[in-house]
Amino acid sequence: MARVVPVCSSSKGNSVFVGDSSSGVLIDAGCSFKALKDGLKLCGIPFEAVRAVLITHEHIDHTKALSQLTKHTDLPIYASDGTAKRLICDGLVQPDTEIHGLSELKNISVDMDISFFHTPHDAAESVGYKLCFGEHRVACCTDLGYVTDEVRTNLLGCDTVYIEANYDPKLLNINPKYPVYLKKRISGDYGHLSNINSAEFCAQLVDSGARRLILGHLSQENNTPRMAYDTVEKKLKSFGMTCGIDYTIDVAPVTTDGKYIII
Numbered sequence: 001m002a003r004v005v006p007v008c009s010s011s012k013g014n015s016v017f018v019g020d021s022s023s024g025v026l027i028d029a030g031c032s033f034k035a036l037k038d039g040l041k042l043c044g045i046p047f048e049a050v051r052a053v054l055i056t057h058e059h060i061d062h063t064k065a066l067s068q069l070t071k072h073t074d075l076p077i078y079a080s081d082g083t084a085k086r087l088i089c090d091g092l093v094q095p096d097t098e099i100h101g102l103s104e105l106k107n108i109s110v111d112m113d114i115s116f117f118h119t120p121h122d123a124a125e126s127v128g129y130k131l132c133f134g135e136h137r138v139a140c141c142t143d144l145g146y147v148t149d150e151v152r153t154n155l156l157g158c159d160t161v162y163i164e165a166n167y168d169p170k171l172l173n174i175n176p177k178y179p180v181y182l183k184k185r186i187s188g189d190y191g192h193l194s195n196i197n198s199a200e201f202c203a204q205l206v207d208s209g210a211r212r213l214i215l216g217h218l219s220q221e222n223n224t225p226r227m228a229y230d231t232v233e234k235k236l237k238s239f240g241m242t243c244g245i246d247y248t249i250d251v252a253p254v255t256t257d258g259k260y261i262i263i
Contacts, residue, residue, distance in 0.1 A: 001262060002018075003017075003260045004212075005017040005018075005040065005043045005045060005261075006214065006252035006253065007026075007031065007035075007040060007256050008030060008036075008256065009216045009254065010061075010218060010220050012030075013255075014030040015065075017043075017050070018138055019045075019110065019112075023049055024049055024051065025052045025108065025110060025114065028053075028056055028062040028063070029066050031064055032065055033068035033072070036065050042256055042258045051076075051108055051109050051110050054079075054114070054129050056128060057124065058086035059143075062143075066092050078104065078105060079099050079101075080102055082124035083125050083126070085124065086123075102116050111133055113131070114129060116129050116130070117129075117153075119151060120146060121190055122191065126144075137157060138158060138161075138263060139154065139155045139158040141154075141163050142193075145189040146189050147201050152204070158205070158209070160210070163213065163216065164198060164216060165216070166194065167218075168195050169187065169195075175221060177221065178222075192219075195223065195228050195231035196235070198228075199231050199232040202236060203235055203241070214249075215249065215250070217252075218251065220254065228251055
């Protein structure tokens with residue numbers, strides 16, 4: 001039974017498992033090593049089921065567990081060339097770690113085809129991933145300031161999409177804790193996707209065949225699960241799409257409570 005397991009999801013930590021109880025891949029490792037193992041176990045996934053770790057980019061909310069992972073396991077780590085250089089230069093992996101390039105994704109010992117696409121984010125070379133197995137097409141796409149043609153080409157036609165809905169513009173604008181430069185960074189072309197921009201893209205995704213939408217990487221400061229869900233559901237309803245019939249929406253939790261999405 002294939003599933004998508006959001007182990008953690010927020011501006012403080014992100015990690016998603018795609019596969020089943022015997023094999024799969026982990027996309028990012030942004031919580032502690034212990035939280036990662038405990039979260040997978042809570043969702044019925046033994047840690048031994050993880051066959052590889054795919055890194056989207058070098059920011060700490062996506063790489064926190066990497067040093068311990070590369071110290072205590074032999075799991076292969078995959079990343080873009082730009083991200084790999086940052087991981088090594090920033091000491092986010094053990095010094096002798098071999099980071100595999102994305103051209104080697106076909107060598108992962110799992111029963112799925114994995115490809116990647118670039119995302120516009122303020123990182124060295126940020127990417128998202130698409131996983132195809134059986135009749136399933138699953139995409140994981142977070143940390144993007146806007147939807148590029150490359151992103152759109154790779155995600156349209158997927159039946160399950162884990163997509164960013166990071167912030168509500170009004171909450172971000174009135175947040176007294178965030179200086180102006182940070183607000184501009186978040187809302188800029190190399191920042192994050194807002195609820196409304198995510199909703200507009202979700203309408204295109206459902207129109208092209210997506211049936212399971214998973215909203216992820218929500219800001220705990222500038223968003224709420226209810227706001228993200230309602231914004232997407234309202235937009236899709238305006239296009240005549242009915243939640244529960246044409247598609248489903250799940251919001252990834254900050255830390256897993258044991259729930260997962262069957263695909």
